[in-house]
Amino acid sequence: EEQEEDVLRELRLFLRNVTERLSLDRRFKAFTRPVDIEEVPDYLMVIKKPMDLSTLLTNIDEHKYVTVSEFMLDADLIWQNALEYNPDSDPMDRHIRHRACALKDTVRAILRDELDEDFERVCEEIKESR
Numbered sequence: 001e002e003q004e005e006d007v008l009r010e011l012r013l014f015l016r017n018v019t020e021r022l023s024l025d026r027r028f029k030a031f032t033r034p035v036d037i038e039e040v041p042d043y044l045m046v047i048k049k050p051m052d053l054s055t056l057l058t059n060i061d062e063h064k065y066v067t068v069s070e071f072m073l074d075a076d077l078i079w080q081n082a083l084e085y086n087p088d089s090d091p092m093d094r095h096i097r098h099r100a101c102a103l104k105d106t107v108r109a110i111l112r113d114e115l116d117e118d119f120e121r122v123c124e125e126i127k128e129s130r
């Protein structure tokens with residue numbers, strides 16, 4: 001009903017705000033757009049579920065997420081993919097992995113500090129009811 005749509009609107013506002021703040025962080029520049037398949041032709045042979053911050057934003061606007069947990073599954077793909085595709089000991093790989101770990105820690109810290117567990121519980125109830 002209307003109150004449910006109000007909750008989901010607030011969820012989208014929160015998720016947009018988090019995603020935009022991440023996109024502004026210079027450490028996460030490599031995560032802002034899809035990996036360029038022309039630049040990295042084997043990327044899709046290794047990474048089955050590509051994800052990036054601009055795609056997260058599109059998904060939010062297309063009402064893909066009804067809970068924060070669903071959003072987290074996609075947000076986690078961004079750093080997980082970076083660790084998987086860039087495993088070597090050379091400086092480039094180590095640099096992107098350090099930034100991937102920073103992204104993981106930053107998302108978790110924001111949600112710990114700014115997401116009310118009661119709000120997420122209401123979102124989960126809406127999801128189960130549909």
Ligand SMILES: COC(=O)[C@H](Cc1ccco1)c1ccncc1
Binds near residue numbers: 031035039081
């Ligand atoms: C999330 O970004 C990536 O996984 C690409 C992979 C990549 C390899 C070559 C070109 O791009 C990346 C970008 C910047 N620095 C390291 C790796």
